[in-house]
Amino acid sequence: MFVIKFFSVSDSDSLLIKPDPFAALRYKEFRSFLGMRFFFTLAYQMQAVVIGYHIYDLTHDPLKLGLVGLCEAIPAICIALYGGYIADKSEKRGLLLKIFSGVWLASVLMLIVTSKYLHLKQDLIVLIMYGLVFCIGLARGFFGPATFSLMAEIIPKELYPNSSTWSSSSWQLATIIGPLTGGLVNWLWGITAAYSVIVVLVSISLICIFTFKKHPSNYIPKENIFHSLKEGINFVFKTKMMVWAMSLDLFSVFFGGAVALLPIFAKDVFNLGSFGLGMMRGAAASGAVITMLLMTRFSPMGKPWRNLLIAVTGFGLSIICYGLSKNFYLTLFFLFLEGSFDSVSVIIRQTIMQLLTPDTMRGRVSAVNSMFIGSSNEIGEFESGLSAKLLTLVPAVVFGGSMTVGIAFVTWLKTKSLTRLSLQDINEQSGNAA
Numbered sequence: 001m002f003v004i005k006f007f008s009v010s011d012s013d014s015l016l017i018k019p020d021p022f023a024a025l026r027y028k029e030f031r032s033f034l035g036m037r038f039f040f041t042l043a044y045q046m047q048a049v050v051i052g053y054h055i056y057d058l059t060h061d062p063l064k065l066g067l068v069g070l071c072e073a074i075p076a077i078c079i080a081l082y083g084g085y086i087a088d089k090s091e092k093r094g095l096l097l098k099i100f101s102g103v104w105l106a107s108v109l110m111l112i113v114t115s116k117y118l119h120l121k122q123d124l125i126v127l128i129m130y131g132l133v134f135c136i137g138l139a140r141g142f143f144g145p146a147t148f149s150l151m152a153e154i155i156p157k158e159l160y161p162n163s164s165t166w167s168s169s170s171w172q173l174a175t176i177i178g179p180l181t182g183g184l185v186n187w188l189w190g191i192t193a194a195y196s197v198i199v200v201l202v203s204i205s206l207i208c209i210f211t212f213k214k215h216p217s218n219y220i221p222k223e224n225i226f227h228s229l230k231e232g233i234n235f236v237f238k239t240k241m242m243v244w245a246m247s248l249d250l251f252s253v254f255f256g257g258a259v260a261l262l263p264i265f266a267k268d269v270f271n272l273g274s275f276g277l278g279m280m281r282g283a284a285a286s287g288a289v290i291t292m293l294l295m296t297r298f299s300p301m302g303k304p305w306r307n308l309l310i311a312v313t314g315f316g317l318s319i320i321c322y323g324l325s326k327n328f329y330l331t332l333f334f335l336f337l338e339g340s341f342d343s344v345s346v347i348i349r350q351t352i353m354q355l356l357t358p359d360t361m362r363g364r365v366s367a368v369n370s371m372f373i374g375s376s377n378e379i380g381e382f383e384s385g386l387s388a389k390l391l392t393l394v395p396a397v398v399f400g401g402s403m404t405v406g407i408a409f410v411t412w413l414k415t416k417s418l419t420r421l422s423l424q425d426i427n428e429q430s431g432n433a434a
Contacts, residue, residue, distance in 0.1 A: 096209045162296070172292055
């Protein structure tokens with residue numbers, strides 16, 4: 001008797017298999033997911049530039065500019081838990097079709113309201129725009145949990161870090177192109193043309209959803225909605241790393257939401273108008289997408305918690321520097337750094353969330369996460385607008401960046417034990433919890 005050995009591997013000469021940076025992209029449905037998210041984000045970022053510049057141009061009031069974020073955050077927070085419950089128990093493709101249809105309708109109404117052929121009073125336009133932003137906030141309360149749940153169903157668990165990197169990279173790429181496109185189209189052809197492009201982009205993202213397979217829910221609630229929501233909340237607050245990650249992002253973005261003040265820098269400080277605003281928002285996104293593409297090769301997940309704290313600290317310092325800068329190109333550089341640091345923290349947080357969350361609880365956990373993270377950007381915009389009203393522009397930005405650095409330091413003091421954990425340690429913890 002004999003045995004044929006094709007090959008043998010010893011400890012001393014083990015085979016080194018290079019990770020495939022395109023592993024997640026080999027799944028057709030994931031590519032459709034990226035298309036949906038990319039075109040929606042492109043439209044959303046264009047809309048943020050156009051609305052922000054338009055509101056400030058009409059009112060010249062930083063507080064009313066900050067209210068745009070608050071109008072989106074309030075409904076997103078209020079509906080988030082219910083949105084997570086619906087996402088867990090619903091078929092994802094049908095739910096996303098309903099969500100995007102609502103966003104498409106709101107975008108069409110924005111196009112009509114701001115049209116040069118419809119002569120409305122300025123105060124009425126501002127009020128209607130606040131109302132439509134409120135409706136988009138409602139849609140966001142369902143969108144976050146639905147997409148978070150869907151991505152886990154179309155990608156194997158071992159590819160979560162890779163899929164998170166590609167998902168975030170496509171998002172950041174859209175945040176580069178979106179502001180630049182929104183600012184340029186608005187500058188060259190006006191607000192009606194800008195909203196026309198936005199409606200087209202939302203339509204494309206809606207078409208992408210039709211290519212998804214149906215994903216019936218694995219979760220069948222056996223108790224009432226309140227007990228089900230409580231189960232998701234309890235899970236989050238019993239998971240130390242998850243709750244600290246959410247808290248860190250909530251407070252750092254709340255005080256670091258100075259991006260809302262960029263229309264004031266573009267219009268009043270550098271006198272560059274809406275195209276300058278697009279360049280400034282695009283600089284931060286450029287730093288983010290370049291860093292994320294590098295992270296497909298050089299992962300930040302060796303010591304994820306340590307790297308997360310470093311990234312948030314860098315994010316806060318970049319905000320301080322861009323607030324103090326008097327040179328437009330230097331400001332672009334600091335915004336580039338801000339986006340780079342923010343992208344590292346996004347990748348780490350997304351991967352941690354995916355690994356620690358059980359499949360049957362993804363919608364509800366994502367809902368709690370969106371209450372902390374998803375809406376902290378908009379609430380941070382309101383905080384920045386209020387601070388600029390009370391402190392003036394530059395002190396408001398420096399204050400926000402300083403608070404972000406301080407929050408990272410306090411978090412480090414409270415979570416020193418987590419800085420030693422590797423991604424494998426976190427993965428093992430999630431397996432034991434399951």
